[in-house]
Amino acid sequence: MLLDIRNLSIQLRSETSYIQVCKNFDLMINDGEICSLVGSSGSGKSLIINAIMGMYGHDMKVTMDYFKFRDMDLTNLSVAERRKILSSEVAIIFQEARASLDPELPIGVQMRASLGSHCFDDKWYRWPLWRYRVVNNILHKVGIKNTKQVLRALPYQLSEVLCQKIIIAMALSRKPKLLIADSPISGMTSTSQVQILKLFHSYVENSKGTLLYVTNDLGPASNLMDTIKMLYCGQIVESGPKEQVINCPHHPFTQSMINAIPEFNRQVKLKMKLDVLKGDPPEFTKTPIGCPLGPRCPHADRECNTMPPIVKTKNGFFRCYYPLNMEKENESK
Amino acid sequence: MNQNKHIPLLQVKDLGLTIKNRKYLFFHKKVEILKNINFTLEKGQTLVLTGDAGSGKSSLLHILNNPDIPHSGEVLVYGKPLKDFERRDRVGFIRLLSSDYNNAINPHKRVNFILEQPLKINTDYSTVQRDYRIDKILEYVGLSSSIKYSYPGFLTSNQMLRLAFARALVMEPEILLVDSNIEKLDAQLRSHCLNMLLDCQEEKDTALVICLNDIGLIKHIADNILVLSQGRQEDYGNAKFIISKPEKEITKRLIQDYNNEYRIRPER
Secondary structure (H helix, E strand, C coil): CCEEEEEEEEEEECCCCEEEEEEEEEEEECCCCEEEEEECCCCCHHHHHHHHHCCCCCCEEEECCEEEECCEECCCCCHHHHHHHHHCCEEEECCCCHHHCCCCCCHHHHHHHCCCHHHCCCCHHHCCCHHHHHHHHHHHHHCCCCHHHHHHCCHHHCCHHHHHHHHHHHHHHCCCCEEEEECCCCCCCHHHHHHHHHHHHHHHHCCCCEEEEEECCCCCCCCCCCEEEEEECCEEEEEEEHHHHHHCCCCHHHHHHHHCCCCCCCCCCCCCCCCCCCCCCCCHHHCCCCCCCHHHCCCCCHHHHCCCCCEECCCCEECCCCCCCHHHHHHHC | CCCCCCCCCEEEEEEEEEEEEEECCCEEEEEEEEEEEEEEECCCCEEEEEECCCCCHHHHHHHHHCCCCCCEEEEEECCEEHHHCCHHHHHHHEEEECCCHHHHCCCCCCHHHHHHHHHHHHCCCCHHHHHHHHHHHHHHHCCCHHHHHCCHHHCCHHHHHHHHHHHHHCCCCCEEEECHHHHHCCHHHHHHHHHHHHHHHHHHCCEEEEECCCHHHHHHHCCEEEEEECCEEEEEEEHHHHHHCCCCHHHHHHHHHHCCCCCCCCCC
């Protein structure tokens, strides 16, 4: 077990009180696994990552029962101490690429600065200029051709997609034990998407890393993932291996996320309306009583006013009173 | 005689755009961003622009929306060059829908101001007429009219998307340009946005020009497709035909890369 978090809860400070954003959140990631968190925008994905890494100020209150990372028990440490331990072994790819680069320094300087001396693993006589070599190598792997120009440029001179690639290169060049990627391939063309996904795959296979892949779209990377956890309103509503979740989803929210992709649904003809859930995702200040999907769910009934219990399946679980596709699973048994 | 001849809604002939890449004081390098672009667009049709990053998709959109002026060739609307139109008329029938709603909508102004401003500048309507128009467009988009007096910060993401639509549709355009930020939205919002575009096309017979990279979405909504590479027009024609039987190198590569091993196909 690489990362083990039990009962994480996050509260955000408002003017009058604290707002509960996430409650009873468990996350367990095995060594060499690609785990993915999938949820619509505003479901608290990025907040959970920030809470895990300890990147928050006084406006956020985080409590957890148990936090373990590679045989180290970090439960009772302060945030600063925990951050110090995690920083050398975990790398993050943030959502807004250009915003997370320093606007005043050239790309090359920033990339070399992120390589600490503990990243060096080579013969001692290869020490001179090793940072330049590593940076050049990783940029070629990411798929940037004119490296000389890019390394000299400032972030505002590059396009958003190039900035994304540079952030990915920066994270991978440190060879972290755990890589957290927050929607890394959104807005890219299919050619560069494949390139980045291949890089992630080889990172997990060859250098024995672990990937936590956070995304809001099941389409482009669904076959890369090992386990899928569907997040809705700060709560995991369904979890399981990828074949199970995509081929027979039990929770209505998972079904709607799959239906939103025209290719996944064979019945959709040219220019037909795609079926989506009605209404908006609820705000955290006014979460509905009971099942959070309640008011938007097409199958909801009176029973859904209470919190649905966890129902276990073969390798996962879901939370719903009226699950879909139950006959399909019985057949496969 | 003249009536028998069919005039398309939008026609682009031999479009070209070059920029000067300046270095120091006297040196510059000329870069061709677009070269020899030809296409036509009929009423109620969808044209999708695809290509690699830096192939000139958004430059083409900028020319159609007219902040940029092409250096060669011309854009004809109903057989009349775009530059001969008055600004008021031009803005009336070509509008840009910016699906990056967080950055495209001014957070310091109320919704009423955001929707009223294009009407105030480009039409001779009185205050009552403008109010009526805004109420109508809000109803069409599916927002309550009480939302007029709130700031965009109070709205949810779904409502913001509807507001962006309302802003694009107040002038009742005949051509709607959609930028490629539509792909960055999450799956639910994206299909919501596509549904609204299809609705709009069905009811008002609007022509759409969309920037997209996702072949699966292109298959679903496109009538015609225009593939760009390095500013050159590589492939143009019926979308279904081109995607099922690609001939050009770049189209083949784009489709092959889309059908990669990391994309799962569910059994249905």
